[in-house]
Amino acid sequence: MDEWLYALYCLTGVLFFYLVTSACLRGHSRDVDEQVSLLPFADDPAVAQRVEQALGRPVPAVAPEAALKA
Structure with missing residues (x-):
């Protein structure tokens, strides 16, 4: 049972990281990315x-x- 709980924690962490990263990158435009490069x-x-x-x-x-x- 502990293995399932650990797997659930890991998947929750990955999902949280994905959602936060996508929310942060949503405001970027292609022009800004080109200027930064x-x-x-x-x-x-x-x-x-x-x-x-x-x-x-x-x-x-x-x-x-x-x-x-x-």
């Missing part, structure tokens, strides 16, 4: 310009000194 290139303006030319999407480039002042 371009953030690793934002600290180097030269690289950001090359990525922008390659992808055709604007990269929010910020010089490292300007990011520290904000």
Whole structure:
């Protein structure tokens, strides 16, 4: 009987994790996800310009000194 109870606890935990994750991700849009994926290139303006030319999407480039002042 304890094995069934343990299995029920595990399944409840997985279901809870799935529901919470799906609720958190429901508010995301594709545009936000694309902008977030371009953030690793934002600290180097030269690289950001090359990525922008390659992808055709604007990269929010910020010089490292300007990011520290904000």
